[in-house]
Structure formats: structure tokens, C-alpha cells
Amino acid sequence: MSEPLDPAGEAAAVDLAGEARRLDAADALAPLRERFVLDDVTYLDGNSLGALPAHVSARVDDVVRRQWGELRIRSWEESGWWTAPERIGDRIAPLVGAAAGQIVVGDSTSVNVFKALVAAVRMAREDVGDGVEGGGAVRDEILVDATTFPTDGYIAESAARMTGCALRAVTPAEVPGALGDRTAAVLLNHVDYRTGRLHDLPGLTRAVHACGAYAVWDLCHSAGALPVGLDEHGVDLAVGCTYKYLNGGPGSPAYLYVRRDLQPRFDSPLPGWNSHAEPFGMRSAYAPASGAVRGRVGTPDILSLLALEAALDVWDADGVSVAAVRAKSLALTDFFLRCVGAYVPAGRVESVTPAAHAERGSQVALRCDDAGEVMKRLVENGVVGDFRAPDVLRFGFTPLYVGFADVERAARVLARTLG
DSSP, rough: OOOOOOOHHHHHHHHHHHHHHHHHHOOOOOGGGGBOOOOSEEEEEEETTTTOOOTHHHHHHHHHIIIIIIGGGGGGHHHHOOOOOHHHHHGGGGGGGGGGEEEEEEEEEHHHHHHHHHHHHHHHHHHTTTTTTEEEEEEEOOETTSOHHHHHHHOOOOOOHEEEEEEEEEOOGGHHHHHOEEEEEEEEESOOOOOOOOOOOOHHHHHHHTTTTTTEOOOOOTTTTSSSOTTTOOOEEEEEOSSSTTTTTTTTTOOOOOOOOOGGOOOSSSOGGGBBBSTTOOOSSSOOOOOOGGOOOOOOHHHHOOOOOOOOGGGGSSSSOOOHHHHHEEEEEEHHHHHHHHOOOSOEEOOOSSSSSGGSSEEEEEETHHOOOOOOOOHHHHHEEEETTTTTEEOOTTTOOOHHHHHHHHHHHHHHHHO
């Protein structure tokens, strides 16, 4: 739509546009925007694919031309290729509240969910011996977040079949009441991918532990956007992708967190040669390595790994912290909801993202009857979010490069699109 806002809306636009300029001028993270490859498009889809950090291209060029092209096989040692999964894991660790030595990077989120969930069931059963004969409970049930991103559900169903467990889908709010002495593992999302709801990781982890089960958390929509506190809250296992708020690039490898005291017991269902205690011994019998290395499987994807490592450099800038990012994230989403309320015709959209800060991730999801068509028109007019069936417009706010003027413009274009 090209029609202007009504007079009241135009007055609000002047006030909010001015406020956006003032907020951007006072934003300590604003200079980071220059570290990304951006254009005039208002990009609010970093919760699907983060923007390209400007220095990554040159770093990847060096990996391809020099490390691969000139050093070739020598780069496994001389360029640090072999240790990249653990080294980069240690770069991610502080962003999710973990000490070094507990995260390994590699494979996809789906593969890491499978490793973590099966390992969790195996540990739960080890805790009680062999069930009835051992005098303990029979741990034969997996709980999975009923609102989860589909792949987690698919993997959970397969892991349940493989381990002989029953699978129960419950909402995070229902988890405490669903736990019992048969529960082996619980797979939960820290932030709901569709609505942006932030779930209670500390409280739910405590509830899972109280019944003797293991908690597996999917951090795809929280890592790099808000505090997680894996060590602080005693999370057992966690997984996450790196191409959203960590800006690692399309298909960049995921990561697996294994709490330090559980590492000697972590029994991966995918015991590849990279996780062997003697990977170059070429022994027929498997002996797991110590530490987080147990989470490795096969030869790592070096090009994607090192692109991710370069992307993480933006977190080394002065003043950049997860706390600062979280504060700006909440300010951005608050401001967006204000602008939508001021500009968009009443009743045209409904926010399904919680208003309470303690329950909100770094996105805003708006329910809209013709959401698919509306998002197409938004993209055509230079505002990029995404659509989730059947009726949700999603807008992701990456504080490292999204500003308040972006937020105001997106709401204004949305109002004109909805007419």
C-alpha cells in the first residue's frame, strides 16, 4: 500500500521517528552495525539467518587460498583445523553461560539433539541400574515440548523408538505435572520459535532434576540474544545452531554442550572416529575420548567452522556483552510493539509474543489473517521478516546490527501494508 497514515498516525510517526533517532544516538552498540554487510533493507530476520559480518569474507578467502590452497594437509595441524570444534566451542561458551571445555561445535542441530537425547536416556537408566531387578524406577519415557520446532519432535520420536521409550508431548507449562519416576529425559526449547516466548530454563531444569531425569535444552533462538546460564542453572545437555543470532552463515555447524561432571558418562549413539581416544590409532574397538570431544563424530566441516569462528569476532569488541545485548533486545521489542500499537489499525494484528520481559525472547510474532501475503508485500517494500503458517508474521531483532530507526520504519511500513 502506498497510502499515507491518517493524520493522527502521521503525528505519532513524527514523534516516534524522533524518539528512534534519539535512542540510536544513545545506543552504545550502534557502532557494531558497521561491522556487518547491510543495505537499505530493514532486516528483521536474524532469527532465521544472521547478517554477514564484514570481515568474514576475507577470512574465508584466506582459509581457501592459503590454508587449503597452499598448506593443504598441513593445515590440520599448522592452521589448527583439528582442534577447531573445541576451540570454537570455547568461544561460544561465555555466550551461553558455560565455562570452557564443555562445548564442541559440529554437525547439525538435529544430529546434536539426537546425540544428547539418547545419551540422556542412557544416563538415566544407568542411574537406576536395570530397573525392577536393580530396585529402581524404570526410566522408559521421554517428554518433548509439544510446541517445539518440528525437527526436535521428529528426532525425539526416533530416539524414543531406538531406546524403547514412550514419547509424550507436553507444553513447557505442563512439564512439572507430567514428570514422574519413569521420565528419563526432557527435551525443551528455551525460546518458542513461532511466538518468541521465553521459557523458564532454571525452574524447569530444577523440576526435571527433582524427578531424577535429565534436561536437554534447545538454544537455537536464545544463544547470542539473551543470557542462558547453562552452568549456573545446572543444565545437563544443550544444543543450538549458530546461523541465527551468532551470525555464522547459512548451514553453519551447530554445537553440543555436555556439563563437565557428566562428560565421563556421556555415551554418544554416534561414536565416530573423531571422538575416539586415539583417532589416528585406527583401532577396530571404540574407546571414547575424554571431555567434550566425546560429542564429535566425523571429519569437521572446516570451511563453515572457520567462517563461524570469524563471525564470533564481533563479540570481542569493547562493551559487547550478553547483558548489553539483552537490554537492547528488550528495548527494541518494546519499541516495536509501541510503534505497531500507534500505527497499525486496531484489530488488524495481535501480538502472540508475551509482553512480560521475563517471558520474551528477541522476536515479536504478530497474528494476522493474511500473514503470508502481508509478508510478501513487506519484503517487496524493503522490510524483511518471515511468515510461519498459518497466520504469524515473525520479526527478529538482532541487537548487534538492528537499530531503533529500523524498528520504527518496519512498523510504519507494516501499517501502510495493512492499510
